[in-house]
Amino acid sequence: xxxxxxxxxxxxxxxxxxxxxxxxxxxxxVSDDWIDYVHAAVDAGADAVEIGIxxxxxVIDGPVIQAASVRSLDRGTTPESVLRDLAAYRRDVPLIxxxxxxxxxxxxxxxFARDLVASGVNxxxxxxxxxxxxxxxxxxxxxxxxxxVLIAAPSTPDDRLAALCSRSTGFVYGMGVMGVTGExxxxxDSARDMARRLKAxxxxxxxxxxxxxxxxxxEKVAGxxxxxxxxxxxxxxxxxxxxxxxxxxxIAGFRAALDRAGG
Amino acid sequence: xxxxxxxxxxxxxxxxxxxxxLFVPEPIVPACxxxxxxxxxxxxxxxxxxxxxxxxxxxxxxxxPVTECRRLSEELGVRVLAKREDLNHTGSHKxxxxxxxxxxxxxxxxxxxxxxxxxxxxGVATATACALxxxxxxxxxxxxxxxxxxxxxxxxxxxxxxxxxxxSGSRTLKDAVNDALRDWVASVDTTYYCMGSVLGPHPYPxxxxxxxxxxxxxxxxxxxxxxxxxxxxxxxxxxxxxxxxAGIFAGFADTDAALIGVEAAGGAAIGAGRVGVVxxxxxxxxxxxxxxxxxxxxxxxxxDYPGIGPEHSHLADLGRAxxxxxxxxxxxxAVRELSRLEGLIPALESAHAFAYLFREAGRGIPLGSTVLVxxxxxxxxxxxxxxxxxxxxxxxx
Numbered sequence: 071x072x073x074x075x076x077x078x079x080x081x082x083x084x085x086x087x088x089x090x091x092x093x094x095x096x097x098x099x100v101s102d103d104w105i106d107y108v109h110a111a112v113d114a115g116a117d118a119v120e121i122g123i124x125x126x127x128x129v130i131d132g133p134v135i136q137a138a139s140v141r142s143l144d145r146g147t148t149p150e151s152v153l154r155d156l157a158a159y160r161r162d163v164p165l166i167x168x169x170x171x172x173x174x175x176x177x178x179x180x181x182f183a184r185d186l187v188a189s190g191v192n193x194x195x196x197x198x199x200x201x202x203x204x205x206x207x208x209x210x211x212x213x214x215x216x217x218x219v220l221i222a223a224p225s226t227p228d229d230r231l232a233a234l235c236s237r238s239t240g241f242v243y244g245m246g247v248m249g250v251t252g253e254x255x256x257x258x259d260s261a262r263d264m265a266r267r268l269k270a271x272x273x274x275x276x277x278x279x280x281x282x283x284x285x286x287x288x289e290k291v292a293g294x295x296x297x298x299x300x301x302x303x304x305x306x307x308x309x310x311x312x313x314x315x316x317x318x319x320x321i322a323g324f325r326a327a328l329d330r331a332g333g
Numbered sequence: 334x335x336x337x338x339x340x341x342x343x344x345x346x347x348x349x350x351x352x353x354x355l356f357v358p359e360p361i362v363p364a365c366x367x368x369x370x371x372x373x374x375x376x377x378x379x380x381x382x383x384x385x386x387x388x389x390x391x392x393x394x395x396x397x398p399v400t401e402c403r404r405l406s407e408e409l410g411v412r413v414l415a416k417r418e419d420l421n422h423t424g425s426h427k428x429x430x431x432x433x434x435x436x437x438x439x440x441x442x443x444x445x446x447x448x449x450x451x452x453x454x455x456g457v458a459t460a461t462a463c464a465l466x467x468x469x470x471x472x473x474x475x476x477x478x479x480x481x482x483x484x485x486x487x488x489x490x491x492x493x494x495x496x497x498x499x500x501s502g503s504r505t506l507k508d509a510v511n512d513a514l515r516d517w518v519a520s521v522d523t524t525y526y527c528m529g530s531v532l533g534p535h536p537y538p539x540x541x542x543x544x545x546x547x548x549x550x551x552x553x554x555x556x557x558x559x560x561x562x563x564x565x566x567x568x569x570x571x572x573x574x575x576x577x578x579a580g581i582f583a584g585f586a587d588t589d590a591a592l593i594g595v596e597a598a599g600g601a602a603i604g605a606g607r608v609g610v611v612x613x614x615x616x617x618x619x620x621x622x623x624x625x626x627x628x629x630x631x632x633x634x635x636x637d638y639p640g641i642g643p644e645h646s647h648l649a650d651l652g653r654a655x656x657x658x659x660x661x662x663x664x665x666x667a668v669r670e671l672s673r674l675e676g677l678i679p680a681l682e683s684a685h686a687f688a689y690l691f692r693e694a695g696r697g698i699p700l701g702s703t704v705l706v707x708x709x710x711x712x713x714x715x716x717x718x719x720x721x722x723x724x725x726x727x728x729x730x
Contacts (some may be wrong), residue, residue, distance in 0.1 A: 120710050
């Protein structure tokens with residue numbers, strides 16, 4: 071199927087948004103009131119929210135999100151409980167599930183795609199399911215209208231980048247640096263290069279995550295990319311007992327920075 | 334029937350039946366692809382093979398002997414042969430794999446090597462090879478294992494390696510693999526990941542098996558010499574990730590020998606697990622209903638792993654190999670008996686294979702059988718723990 075023939079609800083929404091895209095990440099089940107963090111982020115200017123479904127062995131995550139995952143799992147969180155909690159979500163912007171493939175495999179691919187849709191989730195990011203392994207999941211997801219957002223890395227060669235962009239649905243997730251999720255005092259050159267390489271081969275929305283740590287980072291990266299994904303800063307604020315108000319303040323800051331970068 | 338093809342897996346697709354694969358984050362996919370190409374070329378290059386064989390002979394001390402265990406044979410009523418990987422330099426089979434990978438790292442122009450370790454044997458072997466070839470070495474090791482294998486931590490540091498204790502999750506081998514993978518995601522340009530077992534994404538399960546098959550190839554010839562051209566009826570090896578078993582099984586794939594991989598009761602991925610995906614591969618895995626990976630529990634740090642190499646899952650599926658388990662108590666008895674009867678003090682890992690033999694001789698293994706057991710490592714590293722365990726049971730060594 072061609073990209074023009076098949077636009078997911080997620081991509082349609084993102085394409086219809088007339089500003090730089092801001093997608094915060096919240097670990098599902100991290101506290102009793104985690105849905106409040108999602109709503110606070112939306113009210114402060116998020117265009118979509120990434121919902122982490124915690125896994126015991128999160129190899130692409132650094133210390134902050136690992137700690138959030140442990141905290142959530144210790145509370146008894148399961149994929150089912152995260153999706154159940156989402157019944158309280160207002161459904162005003164799209165949600166994207168971020169988890170690891172074993173949880174999908176155990177739930178059943180088709181059942182997982184079906185249950186995401188039923189819970190108001192429009193896309194999925196499975197970082198341990200690269201192009202070589204994702205075709206069967208992509209088909210099951212597409213059958214239910216769930217976007218499969220594929221991840222590109224600075225190490226991805228050009229020919230592979232083109233293939234990856236043509237198969238990614240919803241948007242393309244570019245990693246800003248080579249490394250696990252987490253805040254770092256990284257220069258933004260690598261993130262801007264990633265965005266530039268992606269924009270050269272796709273007209274799908276290009277969002278940069280991993281290593282976009284500050285508002286200044288975000289503003290510079292969004293000068294090239296269509297938007298940014300903010301994970302560890304959000305979960306650090308949550309870990310510091312910042313609550314929904316802390317999340318709102320953080321996201322409002324990033325919103326203002328992205329708006330400075332242009333619509 | 335010929336089973337070589339089932340053992341070879343498919344190095345192009347990276348599968349052993351439905352198992353294996355490349356379930357890793359995008360940043361390291363190109364590195365895995367490059368590694369597959371580099372190893373395929375090196376393995377077909379007679380100069381690379383000559384260099385590796387030279388190190389195996391003159392540095393490791395290969396070939397390792399096969400020893401007739403006469404008193405044990407008399408005691409059990411089966412003829413017992415032990416493949417003596419405990420006599421290798423660094424004290425276990427791990428060095429076979431590591432020398433091959435370290436030479437490959439050099440050939441690929443990498444300057445830094447990372448590894449995970451459980452019992453510390455793979456860490457010590459990696460630190461040794463890095464000292465030999467002048468490579469920077471970082472070893473990830475769970476805090477629990479650092480505590481119970483302090484001698485190996487000291488050996489690695491003496492060899493010039495940096496040991497990084499891992500405090501996440503169960504703080505054992507599984508978590509050391511996670512942190513090594515995280516390191517590699519950030520450092521893949523300069524860094525070679527030296528995986529210690531037949532685990533991980535393609536090409537590791539295939540590559541490590543090829544580097545360990547020297548155990549099986551030697552054993553086959555040695556057994557035929559000892560047995561007037563015949564093969565053993567049973568080949569037994571312990572299995573955590575499964576590299577010593579994969580190596581010795583590979584030599585006997587096309588014989589009639591029963592292949593038996595012995596799991597720790599608390600880490601029986603095939604005995605008690607379901608199909609799952611972790612650390613880059615689809616294989617049998619201890620996990621809860623949702624798919625969260627469970628912690629393994631074993632007195633042997635080297636077998637404290639909730640998964641198993643994908644080739645073993647495939648062999649179990651085919652019925653070509655079986656994977657029973659033994660308890661910690663059976664293992665301790667085996668350590669004592671093998672020491673007393675043969676003067677061989679086995680590593681706790683290797684003692685699992687002997688524990689199975691002790692239990693099943695005259696039962697699952699009929700009297701009169703000829704059993705080749707892989708004595709994959711020596712027990713020096715475990716003495717402190719064994720003393721504690723024997724005293725705890727009111728026994729004495």
